[in-house]
Amino acid sequence: MPTLHGAPHLFGDWFGTRKWLNRRGLYLNVAVNEEYMGNVRGGRTRSDVLAGQVAAELDIDWQRLAGVSGLWTHLLVINGHGRNFGYNLGDSVTNPEQIYGGRGNVVAHLVAMYAEKTFLRKRIVVSAEDIPTGSFFAYDYVACSFMNVSVCSNFAPGKYVPGGRDWPSGNLGGVVRAFPAKKVYVMGGIFAVSPHAYNGGISGWALAQSGLGKVSSQVEVGWMPWFGKHALRGNYKIGAWYDNSRYPNLYADIHGNSFQLTGQPRRYEAGMSTAWFMFDQMLVRNGPGVAEGLLAVGGVGYSQGNVVAMRDHEWIGLVETGSPWHRREDQIGAMFQHMDMSRTVSRQQESSRALGLPYLANQWGPVWGVQRWENVYEAFYSTHVLRNSTTMQFDFQYLQHPGATTTFRDAAVMGIQFTANL
Template sequence: MPNRLSTRALTILGALCAFAPAARAQYRGPISETAPLFALDTPTSYANTPFTPPVESMIPAWDRLVKKLNRKGVGIVVDYTSESAMVLNAGHAGDAGYAHQIGVELDLDWSRLIGWRGFITHAVIVNRAGHNLAADLGERSLNGFQEIYGGGGNVGVHLVYVYGTQDLFRNRVQIALGKMPVNIDFANSPLFCTFMNKSNCGIPKSLTRTAAGYGTYPGSTWGTRLRYWPLHGVYVQTGLYGVNPYLNTNQYDRTGFRMGTELYTGVYIPTEIGLIPSFGRHNLVGHYKFGVAYDSSNYRDLYRDVNGNPAAATGLPYGWTNGKTQIWLQGDQMLVRNGSGPLQGLYALAGMTKSQGENSPYDWQVYAGIVDRGLIKARPKDTFGVEWSETFASRDLVASQWIRYRKNLSLPGSATYPQSHLMTFEVTYNFHAFRGISIQPDYQHIWRTNLQANKPQVDAIGLKIHAVL
C-alpha cells in the first residue's frame, strides 16, 4: 500500500510538472524588476538562477560594457533606491521621512573565467542612510513605511553577502556556501518587493522578527544550502546557518565585514519544498512552497518564570526555552499573461507564517495581494500592486503584557498598551519612466501600529525611486 501511494504521489507531481515548458532563458528571472538590488537565489523558473541579474541600465554605454563583461564571466550591477513617505493624519500629519540604499553587486562565473564548470560567486555591498518614519509613531514592530531603511539603518558601507554556488549532476543539485542571508533562498518571492511596506518586502517579517536565526538582507551569517531538483519544476532545499542575535547592531558589526562566529548562539535549519507549474499555451507560471525551520538557540519564555508560573505576577525572571520552530506556506499564480518572462502578467499571491508562540512575539502572519506587470498594453513595464497583511501577537506575550499593564509595569515589545494584531493595506503603481529608472507613488493604511488597539489608524503616502546605473 505505501508503495502504491508513493507511486501515485509521484505520478501527480509529474502530471503537474508536465505543464511546464522546457527551461528557456526568457523565463528565468531571479529578481523583481521593480525592487532595489536584491538578487534572489530562490527558484522562479525551472532552473537555478543566472549568474547575474538581467537588469536594465539607464546608461547605454555602461550597459554595453556590462554585457561585454557578462560574456567574459563578470557581472556588475550598481543601483540606487530611495523611499520617501509622509503621514497624513493620526496626530502626525506632515511628518515625513527619506531613506535610500546604494548597492553594488559583483558576480563571477568561474567557468568562463578559468574553466571551473558550474561554480559562481556572488558579493553585494550597500550604503544605507535616512530616517525611519515609523519610529515617529512609536512603531517598533515589523511594520515600516520604508522597507529600505530596515536591517541596520544608517551605515556607510555594509557587506551584505559573499558566497559561492556549485552546480552538480547536470544542474540537478546546487550547493551554496559562504556568508549569506537566509531569505535570499527561503520563504521569498520576487513579487514581495513590489511593495514599500516592510511587513512583506524581503520576506514576511514575522519570520525574521521572531527568530534571530532567520537572517535577512542586509544581514548575513556563515551558512550552507543544498538544493535538489527531483523532477522538472519541483525542488527541495535545506540549509544550515549560524544564529547571531546581534546581527546589524553595534555590539556585533554594523559594517557586515566581521567574520567571526564568537557571538553565534546556535544553528538555524530551514527546509523548503517548492513547486513551479506552468499552465496552458500562455505559460501561466505559479510558485508554491512549504517550509519548516528549526532554530537551536535558547529564547526567553514570554509568559512563564523559571518555575513555570506567570513571571509578570511572581516578579521572578522569565524562564528559558530551548529551540524554536517556524513554518510557512506561500503561493502565487499568474492568471493572465501580458508578455514574456516570469513576472510579466497578473499574479495573485497569498501566504501565512507560524512561529512558536511561547518564545516568539509574533505568532501568525497572513497576507494576500495582486501584482500586475504590463496592465496597460502601451506601458508593458509598469507594475500595479495591492497587498493586505495581518500579524498577530503571541497569546503568551499578550497575557504577560496584560498582567504587567494592570500592575503599572513597563511592557515588553516597546509597547505602551497590551498588543494584539496589526493590519496593513497598500496600493502602489510603478511607472517605468525611462530605461533603468522607475518612479513609484504609494499609499499605505495601517491599523493598530505597534499592534496596539489604543493607536489611531494611519494613512501615509510614499514615493519610491529606483535607478540602475
C-alpha cells in the same frame, strides 16, 4: 539569490566597460533606492522620513574567468541612510518602508558573500559562506513589488528572529538545492545563529563572532507549474526551520507565573520553530514575459508564540502589469495583510500595565500598548522611465491598529519610491 544582472541600466554599457567585464565573467552592478514616506493622519506623530541606500553587487562566473565549470561567487555590499519611519508612526510591527535601519551606519555593510557550485548537470546546487537566509528560503519576488517590508523579500515574523534573519543580514552557513523534476525543487540549509543584535557585527564583516555554537536548520519544497495553453506560471512553496538555541519565555518565570510580578528568573524554552506556505499564480496572461499578466500572491507564516511576539501573518494580493494599457514595464497592485501577536506577549503586556511598569520592547522594537492584531491595506502604481532603468512607485497604505494596539488612531500613509539601476 536575486541579482541586478540583466536589468536595463541608466548609463547603458558604461562606455564599453560592462561588455568587457561580462566577456570575462564579471558582472558588476550598482543600484540606488530612495524612499519618501509620511502619514497624513493617525499614528503616534505626524511625520515624514526620507531613507535610501546604494547597493553594489559583483557576480563572477568562474567558467568564463578561469575555466572552472559551474562555479559562481556573489558579493553584495550596501550603504544606507535615513530613519525608521515606523518608530515615528508608533508601529514597530509592520514597517511601511522597504528601506530603513539595519545598514549599520557604516560606509559599506556586507549583505552577502558566498560561492555557488552546480553538480549533476545543474540538478544539485550547493551554496556556502555568508548568506541572507531569505534570499533562498521563503522568498517571493512578486511580493517585493509592494513597499511594505513585512512581505519583502520574505515574511515577518520569520525574518526578524535570530534563526532566520533576512537581508541585509547575512548568516554563516550553507544551502543545498536539488531538482528531482523540472518543476520541483527540494532545498535544505544550516546556518549559524548569532546571539548579537547584528550578524557579523555592526558592519556585517565580522564573520567570526562569539557565541555561534547554535544552528538553524531550514527546509523548503517548491512546485513551479505552468497551467493551460497560455502557460499560466505559478510558484508554490512550503517550508519550516528550527533553531536549537534557548530563548526566554515572553511571559513566564521558572514556575509559570509572570516574571515581572514575582521577580523570579525567566523560563527558557528549548528551541524555536517557524513555518510558512507561500504562492504566486498568474491568472491572466497579457504577454510573453514570465510575469506579464494578472498575478495573485499570498501566504501564511507562523512562529512559536511563547518566544516570538508575532505568532502568525497572513497576506493576499493582486499584481497586474501594464500591458493592457501599453506600458509593459509598469505595475499596479493591491494587498491585504493581517498579523496576530502571540497570546504570551499580550499577557506580558497586561502584567506590565497592571503593575504600572513600562511596556517591554520585543523583536519588533518599542511597544506602546497591549498588542493584539494589525491589518495593513496597500495599493501602488509603479512606472518605468529613462530606458526602463528607473522606477517611480507611488504607494498608499492604511494601517488598522498601528503597532497592533489601540493606543493610536488608524494611520493613512503615502509614499514614493525611486529606484535606478546604474
